[in-house]
Amino acid sequence: MQQVVQELVVLVIVMAVGAVFGRRGLLDEKCTGYLNGVVMKIAFPALILASMDKDFTTELLRNSLGLVVISACCFGAVIVFLEIWRKLSKRPEKELGMLQFLVIFGNTAFMGYPVISAIYGDTGVFYASMFNLMHNFVCFSYGLMLLKRDRKTSAKQLFGNVGFIATVIGFLIFIIPGTLPYVIHRPLEWVGNLTIPICLLIVGAKLGRAKPRDLVRPASIWMTSLIRLVAFPAVLLAVLGALHLNEYWIAIPTIIFGTPVALTAAAFAAEYGNDEYTVGKAVALSNLLAVVTMPIVVSAVMMVLGK
Numbered sequence: 314m315q316q317v318v319q320e321l322v323v324l325v326i327v328m329a330v331g332a333v334f335g336r337r338g339l340l341d342e343k344c345t346g347y348l349n350g351v352v353m354k355i356a357f358p359a360l361i362l363a364s365m366d367k368d369f370t371t372e373l374l375r376n377s378l379g380l381v382v383i384s385a386c387c388f389g390a391v392i393v394f395l396e397i398w399r400k401l402s403k404r405p406e407k408e409l410g411m412l413q414f415l416v417i418f419g420n421t422a423f424m425g426y427p428v429i430s431a432i433y434g435d436t437g438v439f440y441a442s443m444f445n446l447m448h449n450f451v452c453f454s455y456g457l458m459l460l461k462r463d464r465k466t467s468a469k470q471l472f473g474n475v476g477f478i479a480t481v482i483g484f485l486i487f488i489i490p491g492t493l494p495y496v497i498h499r500p501l502e503w504v505g506n507l508t509i510p511i512c513l514l515i516v517g518a519k520l521g522r523a524k525p526r527d528l529v530r531p532a533s534i535w536m537t538s539l540i541r542l543v544a545f546p547a548v549l550l551a552v553l554g555a556l557h558l559n560e561y562w563i564a565i566p567t568i569i570f571g572t573p574v575a576l577t578a579a580a581f582a583a584e585y586g587n588d589e590y591t592v593g594k595a596v597a598l599s600n601l602l603a604v605v606t607m608p609i610v611v612s613a614v615m616m617v618l619g620k
Contacts, residue, residue: 324513324576324600325600325601327510327513327514327517328513328514328516328517328520328597329517330514330517331513331514331515331516331517331518331520331521332517332518332520332521333517333521334514334517334518334521335517335518335519335520335521335522336521336522340514340515340518340521341518344518345515345518345519345583346583348511348514348515349515349579349580349583349584350584351507351511352507352508352511352512352515352577352580353475353476353580353581353584354475355504356504356505356507356508356511357476357479357505357508357577357580358475358476358478358479359479359500359501359502359504359505359508360422360504360505360506360508361449361476361479361480361483361505362479362482362483362486362501362505363498363501363502363505364422364442364445364483364505365442365446365483365484365486365487366483366486366487366492366493366498366501367439367442367487367492368491368492373436373439373440376440376559376561376562377439377440377443379558379559379561379562380440380443380444380561380562380565380566381443381444381446381447383444383553383562383566384443384444384445384446384447384448384566385447387447387549387566387570388417388447388448388451391416391417391545392417392451392455395413395416395417395459398413399413406462407462407587408588409462410458410459410460410461410462410587411459411460411582411587411588411591411592412533412536412537413459414456414459414460414578414581414582414587415534415537415541415574415578415592415595415599416537416540416541417451417455417456417459418448418451418452418456418574418575418577418578419448419541419569419570419571419572419573419574419575420572420573420574420575420576420599420600420603421441421445421448421569421572421575422445422509424572424573424600424603424607425441425445425568425569425572426438426441426442428568428607428611429441429564429565429568429569432564432611433561433564437561437565440561440565441565441569444565444566444569445569446480446484446487448569449476449480449483450477450480452476453476453477453480454477456581457581457585460581460582460585460586460587461585508577509576512576512577512579512580513576515579515580515583515593516576516579516593516596516597519579519589519590519593520593520594520597529594529598530594531591533591533595534591534594534595534598534599535598537574537595537599538573538574538595538598538599538602539602541570541571541572541573541574541599542571542573542599542602542603542606542607542610543606545570545571546567546568546570546571546610546613549566549567549570549571550563550567550610550613550614550617553566553567554617560618563614563617563618564614564618567610567614568607568610568611568614571606571607571610572603572607573596573599573600573602573603573607574595574596574599574600575596576596576600578592578595578596579592579593579596
């Protein structure tokens with residue numbers, strides 16, 4: 314639990330630095346706009362490629378395939394839920410798409426992986442990256458469709474973007490025996506590691522220009538946060554626990570789907586013309602609430618597993 318809290322404290326500190334720079338005008342709208350482009354077109358695709366450069370062995374095959382199947386089922390169920398919500402909701406299409414994006418995509422790499430690493434070590438991180446394959450595919454296909462709900466979207470726009478292409482290439486790298494040469498992997502890793510700190514600075518800069526009382530409004534950002542942090546892990550833990558699956562198949566999906574809103578959400582919102590200010594507030598609120606909820610989720614998982 315100590316590592317979870319430490320990671321969240323680091324997150325808050327970097328956002329606070331962004332807030333200070335935002336208030337002082339060092340990270341103005343023009344600058345954050347350029348940084349969004351760096352994240353979406355360079356850093357995030359590099360992060361995907363580096364994270365998928367794993368040496369796959371037959372020993373990991375069974376658990377890995379099981380997690381991929383569970384991940385596909387989880388995202389499929391969430392997409393059905395979101396589409397039902399869409400039909401029942403009276404919100405404008407653009408606003409609804411943005412809220413749906415916040416619900417479905419979590420801060421898996423920055424919060425999920427460290428927590429899983431603390432429990433299962435490198436093997437757990439490997440399994441988490443397998444589970445997260447579906448996250449990347451859905452993010453750069455269905456996710457972009459959500460953010461473009463008020464506009465017509467071509468197949469080329471959905472599947473021809475750099476993020477989706479990086480995910481496909483990364484998957485091919487993953488299933489081919491061996492790993493990339495060090496001189497290729499290391500630069501990808503370096504550039505990919507820029508993703509999270511840049512996103513935190515962007516979110517902090519935007520929030521730093523806001524009035525304190527506006528940071529917890531509207532109510533919809535509380536709704537999206539609580540769905541991710543409370544509803545998702547509670548349902549998953551109940552369902553997977555009832556099926557008496559092995560501990561990896563219970564713990565990893567529950568923890569991954571119990572992570573707060575994705576830090577990259579604000580960059581996606583800015584890139585595709587959505588309300589990045591509201592998204593930034595949702596990111597900040599969700600990740601702050603996770604200081605309380607994620608230790609509870611992990612404790613509940615350990616209790617179900619009898620540990």
